[in-house]
Amino acid sequence: MPLPTDEKRLALAREVIQAFDDLHGVFPGYRPAHAKGILAVGSFTSTAEAARLSVAPHFHAETPVFIRFSNFAGVPMAADNKPDEASPRGCAVRFQLGEHKHTDIVAHSTDSFPTRxxxxxxEFLHAVKASGPDAPHPTPIEQFLQSHPKALAFVMTPKPIPTSFGRESYFSVSAYRFIDASGAGRYGRYRILPEAGNEYLSTEEAAAKGANFLMEGLAAQLxxxxxxMQLWVQLAEPGDVVDDATTQWPVERQQVLLGVISLTKLVPADDVDGRRIIFxxxxxxxxxxxxxxxxLEPRADVYVMSxxxxxxxAGI
Known part of the structure; x- marks a missing residue:
């Protein structure tokens, strides 16, 4: 995937990466966010409903997949049991459609995003960075949240620690248009839900866990x-906002099961091809x-550049 040639887009991507570097520090060979992660492989089996919704090839055949689960922070030693380092957790899916041909989903464990x-x-990242324990009140982040109610709602949304990566739900905060065989399209947002159901730890239970318990637990489970994991899509209705990641749709909107992802084994941490993946x-x-x-475009640019x-x- 090439970088754009537009200098404004390139400059914006650099600014985002620099903001993460300033917040978390630079750890060579790691992502500036969601640095600590674990990669697994398996397959995706689609439903008849998925085939009716879209002509996308992975909705019409069983497809190999990679999934990377991760903690939020750009720190490779971030503790799995600390909300400020682990939450929201990430889930990125790659559908392998052929040699050098794929399509991805990038999601996290909160059903919204702090900014449009x-x-x-x-601005949000800069405000967090400037709001250390010695910053006078109102701190920069308090001021930002006061003037950005959607960001405040995101920050205040509960983010409990799950018992396992495979017992958490994940959401793609951007909408996509799914096009069927007639050429008609409907907007929807992905939801990746655990087939075994959600299960979370209390604050006390999470504090008693080890710093790597989610990573070690997934290895033991597999x-x-x-x-x-079940792949669902929540479908928009006419009038719903489809270009704003801070705006959620009503819970009663139709949801369609697109298929089931079955993860079978981990990819070794030193696997070069696995480490090279850019979602x-x-x-x-x-x-x-x-x-x-x-x-969408800035996120794609940041992922490629970083x-x-x-x-x-990493020399890979």
Whole structure:
């Protein structure tokens, strides 16, 4: 996936990466956010409903997949049991459609995003960085949240620690247009839900866990059997906002089961191909189109730019 040639887009991507670097520090060979993660492989089996919704190839055949679960922070030693380092957790899915051909989903464990644009997100990260324990009140982040109610709602949304990566729900905050065989399209947002159901720890239970319990737990689970995640899409109705990641749709909107992801084994941490993966929030596949969400292009640019830096630093 190439970087854009537009200098404004490149400059914006650099600003986002720099904001993360300033907040978390630079750890060569790691992502600036969601640095600590674990990669698994398996397969996706689609439903008849998925085939009716879209002509996308992975909705019409069983497809190999990779899934990377991760903690939020850009710190590779971030503790799995500390909300400020682990939450929201990430889940990125790659559908392997052929040699050098794929489409991805990038999701996290909170069903919203704090800002509508990348520029606002940079402001958000700067405000967090400037709001250390010695900062006078109102701190920069308190001021930002006061003037950005959607960001305040995101921050205040409960983010409990799950018992397992495979017992958490994940949401793609941007909408996509799913195109059927007649050429008609409907907007929807992905939801990746645990087949075994959600299960969370109390604050006391989480504090008693080890710093790597989610990573170690997934390895143990896969050693004894498949971990299954259901892929759903929540469909928009006419009049719903489809270009704003801070706006949620009503809970009663129709949801369609697209298929089941069965994870069977881990990818070794030193696997070069696994480490080289750069996930892409833009589908780039027939049958699924990006919405006009202003976060999508900057996110894609940031992933490519930071991914190339990571590869170069790691010598891969």
């Amino acid at each position: 644009t990348a520029e606002e997100f940079i 050693a004894s059997g498949a971990v299954k 892409d929030p833009i589908p780039r596949v027939a049958g699924i189109e990006p919405s006009a969400d202003p976060l 991914g190339r830096r990571r590869r170069e630093q």
